[in-house]
Amino acid sequence: MTRRALILGGNRTPFARSNKEYSHASERDLLTAALDGLAARYGLAGERIGEVAGGAVIKHPRDINLTREAVLGSAFAPTTPAYDVGMACATGLEAILGISNKIRLGQLESGIGGGADSTSDAPLVLGDNARTALLDAMRAKTAAQKLKAFARLRPADLAPQGPGAGEQRTGKSMGEHQAMTTLEWGISRQAQDELAALSHQRAGKAWDEGFFADLVTPFLGVSRDTNLRPDSTVEKLGKLSPVFGTKLDGEATMTAGNSTPLTDGASAVLLGSDEWAAEHGLTPLAQIVDAEAAAVDFVSGAEGLLMAPAYAVPRLLARNGLTFADFDVVEIHEAFAATVLCHLAAWESEEYCRERLGLDGPLGSIDRDRLNPLGSSLAAGHPFAATGGRIVAQVAKYLHATGKQRALISICAAGGEGLAAIVEAAK
């Protein structure tokens, strides 16, 4: 029998809107805080963990070894190895999956997967003009060559460039890409605002009930996700002006309220084998069963940028002989409310499922009561690489606490990528 990769717990910082409370915290600080909270929650200070995998999407050039540096600054033993992972917004989930696969193979007894992102403490870089001119000047052998290189510099070149959420191959922002898909699927403003309001309300209720007390450790005076608006309603959200798709040929429906804001935060998930969990007196919450990645051709316009999970999920279900009815919980990362709604519509569409997904008929509908029962990124916020850890830890606790059996996780990512995973109760 193959070994199980158990989810033993998780910890994250509260997520804070960009350029606010965490403005002066680096991604290393954030990830270290997430690791420290995890060590404290499970009494693991000084413990050597098999491996820690993590990453950040908006990453400083100096942070080539971000995760290892965070481990060195944390309460875990300095003999704990670590490596960085990168898959845009799926970074955290991919890190967790990599660790879980190593546990299942017997390469690891314990591991931690997670990630951190800060769009506040962001790297600023010189534009390509300035950068190549300065590099050429550095390589120049003679004074004349140096002068020639410097002469290429224009004052405007010296303005630093911040990180962009733009796609390199299309130049369009993620929101603009989603706006095209939203229009294509005819997703209404009302439907998006309803999903956003529900996300806030559900997350707010879970916070009030203390559900996050053993999932989140406060950081820099922040104890709750600062983006959370538990009193959010469709009426309030309806007053916001559209920010994406305003130049498209159709109604612009995506607002700041039904899109995730830029957020800072970090998360970490503790994984281990049955033996390791027993040795450390830890109660398994759930296990990672399987996962599937997909990617789409958004460059040519053949598919929407964020629609890759639409492909990953049916392949994952088919391999495991499951349908949506077999899942008690479905966690679809809310990059935008419309992303979730486009996926639901796509899986209900016979035409799409036949022509794009190669299925015999529609994949099916998802019971809305089972969808994101604790709210998702629209409420919590979305520090890119930290989202996977947030979802995995909370869904594992949710399965354990409610006695439910199986959960599906789906996360879309830049570059037209997507990642889906199945999590089951540990029993």
Add this chain to the structure above:
Amino acid sequence: MSDTYLDLVNGPLRGIAKKLGLPAPVPLRRFSADDPQHGYLAEPVLVAGSTPGAEALAGLLVDAGFSVQRAADPGQRYSAIIAAYDGAQTPADLQDATLAVGTALRGLVTCGRVITLSDAPATADEAAVAPVDPALNAARGGVTGILRSAAHEMRSGSTANGILLDGVGPEAPSVAAALWFLLSAKSAYVSGQFLTVDSERGRRIGAADFAATGDSAAAPLAGRVAVVTGAARGIGAAIVEVLRRDGAQVYGVDVPAAGQALADTMNRVRGTAIQADITAPDAADTIAAAVGRPIDILIHNAGITRDKMLANMDAGRWSSVLGVNVLSQLRMDDRLDELGAWGDAPHVVSLASTSGIAGNRGQTNYAASKAGVIGMAAAAADSFARRSGSINAVAPGFIETEMTKKMPVLTRQVARRLSSLAQGGLPRDVAEAIAFLASDAAAGINGRTLRVCGQNMVGA
């Protein structure tokens, strides 16, 4: 927390302070795991008196390797002077041992110890149930006066405390434990107090094992599972560190908002952080589930103040203070009982306060909760005794914490000098007393309140 006055009178202003007769606090001798003397001092111990108690204590000390003298020598330096009064029948019996202490007192070293051993006097209620000879009870009561006055006369960081035998002989295991505690640097800020031993229960422990630390199997709390509420900062964090030092595996509880500090504190001791509000109805369930194994030690440390003069007191301030400081403890102890979450011999120690003994302006709510804790410990003692455990309270006086740091400068200076040791205590001083009472060795001490106040003049 710095005490500038203490630094000055032990430095540049030593001469002036002495001439002016100003308070002369000295830095107290405190326990350190690295101390080659294990928290004891090298000079001989004088054991005055020729009672069975004197024989028993002298025997314990000799066995532990102390140099013991049985007659006062005026030229000798003593690390401790023990006066045994057990068996005294009349106040006339108190004279010899007391004068022997007086003869030796000038030889007491800095941070030395005076310890009395005597029989516990009967209260009026006890005497009504079991009549006691008035002369005998006058002798027993007299020791209280001797000890408390001697404590006021102590200089240079020395303390005076007593051990009371309440229906037990001097061989009771907890008498030895009390002796080690009072002799040790662990009791640095305890003075003018009595430890009452009223049962033969308790693990017999030697002086060296009392000072054992870390992962040593001999350490006083080795292998014990301890839960500390309000563990993130201040006295709570000190309790966590001292319990761990004494061998316990520690689980710290604090409100979710204090989570970052709690994680740091617990990671320092390789302990476990539990983010929970102790006033929540299911707090005990949450804690028991997070610990996941029998709880041997529970320290009710979490507490709040919401000061207001009685004329301005409101329901919010009243109920929140009572809710956190005492009602949560009553509920948690009961619920842990129902859950069967206690270990075989559970020890509970609750934080009281000298305000709960003497009262304090603006603190009717706080004093009610802290006096309540003292009453709770007394009443719950029987039920804990039945399961071989104990429940006690510790009442700190002026302790240097973030809270007292916020006092006005002059008020703080006066508050510090208002004790026989003329200085504030440290959080670890409170923690040492708690760790002692939470040990199996001290199980014969039950239902009591131990003050850690440097013999504060308030509420004496």
